Amino acid sequence: MLSASCHCGAVRLTLQQRPGYVNNCNCSFCHKAGAVWGYFASSEVSVAGATHCYTRADKPDPAVSLHFCPICGNTTHWLLAPAFLAKNPGVDRMGVNMRLFESTDLTGVEVRYPDGASWDGAGAYADLRVATALGPGDKL
Numbered sequence: 265m266l267s268a269s270c271h272c273g274a275v276r277l278t279l280q281q282r283p284g285y286v287n288n289c290n291c292s293f294c295h296k297a298g299a300v301w302g303y304f305a306s307s308e309v310s311v312a313g314a315t316h317c318y319t320r321a322d323k324p325d326p327a328v329s330l331h332f333c334p335i336c337g338n339t340t341h342w343l344l345a346p347a348f349l350a351k352n353p354g355v356d357r358m359g360v361n362m363r364l365f366e367s368t369d370l371t372g373v374e375v376r377y378p379d380g381a382s383w384d385g386a387g388a389y390a391d392l393r394v395a396t397a398l399g400p401g402d403k404l
Contacts, residue, residue: 265278265279265280265281266278266279266281266282266365266369267279268364268365268366269364270313270332270333270335270336270338270340270364271333271336271338272333272335272336272338274313274314274333274334274335274336275311275312275313275314275315275333275338275340276311276312276313277309277310277311277312277340277341277360277364278309278310278312279302279304279308279309279360280304280307280308280309281308282302282369282370282373283302283303283304283360283362283373284373284374285302285373285374285375285376285395286300286301286302286362286370286373286374286375286376286404287300287301287303287376287377287378288300288375288376288377288404289301289377289378289380289389290377290378290379290380290381290392291380291381291383292381293320293330293380294380295381297330297339297361298339298361298363299339299359299361299362299363300361300362300363300375300404301342301359301360301361301362302359302360302362302373303357303358303359303360304357304358304359304360305356305357305358306343306356306357306358307356309341309358309360311331311340311341313333314334315331315332315333315334315340315341316331316332316333316334317329317330317331317332317343318330318332319345325345325347325348325351326345326347326348327344327345327348328342328343328344328345328348328359329342329343329344329345330342331343338361338364339361340360340361340364341358341359341360341361342358342359343358344357344358362404363404367398367401367402367403367404368400370398370404371398371399371400371402372397372398373397373398374395374396374397374398375395375396375397375398375404376391376395377391377392377393377394377395378390378391378392379391379392
């Protein structure tokens, strides 16, 4: 299990396992959130503490709601938005900001670099560069 918290410690996350990979996306949403995402089923993540959430207003049907600490403002995770779940019943996925975790916990995890800024919403992302594995002492 891996544990982390926001900067002030008011929100704590516990993961049942390490992510298979993380995405360091360059879209405006991910970039401004300051997040590198690991993906999990909701049953694999425990979130303790109150969060506030933000859902994009620039998309007609936003897929996710971004959660953050109401005290220190750190982005903690995202959950699928109700409108997305209504159109995609049975989907169980959430994103966790892996920058909250110690780099030593993530050694060997693959970092992918999707070009979300250029993605039109259809098909797969193009990659900005080749994926790399985190080495000892590397930070996200």
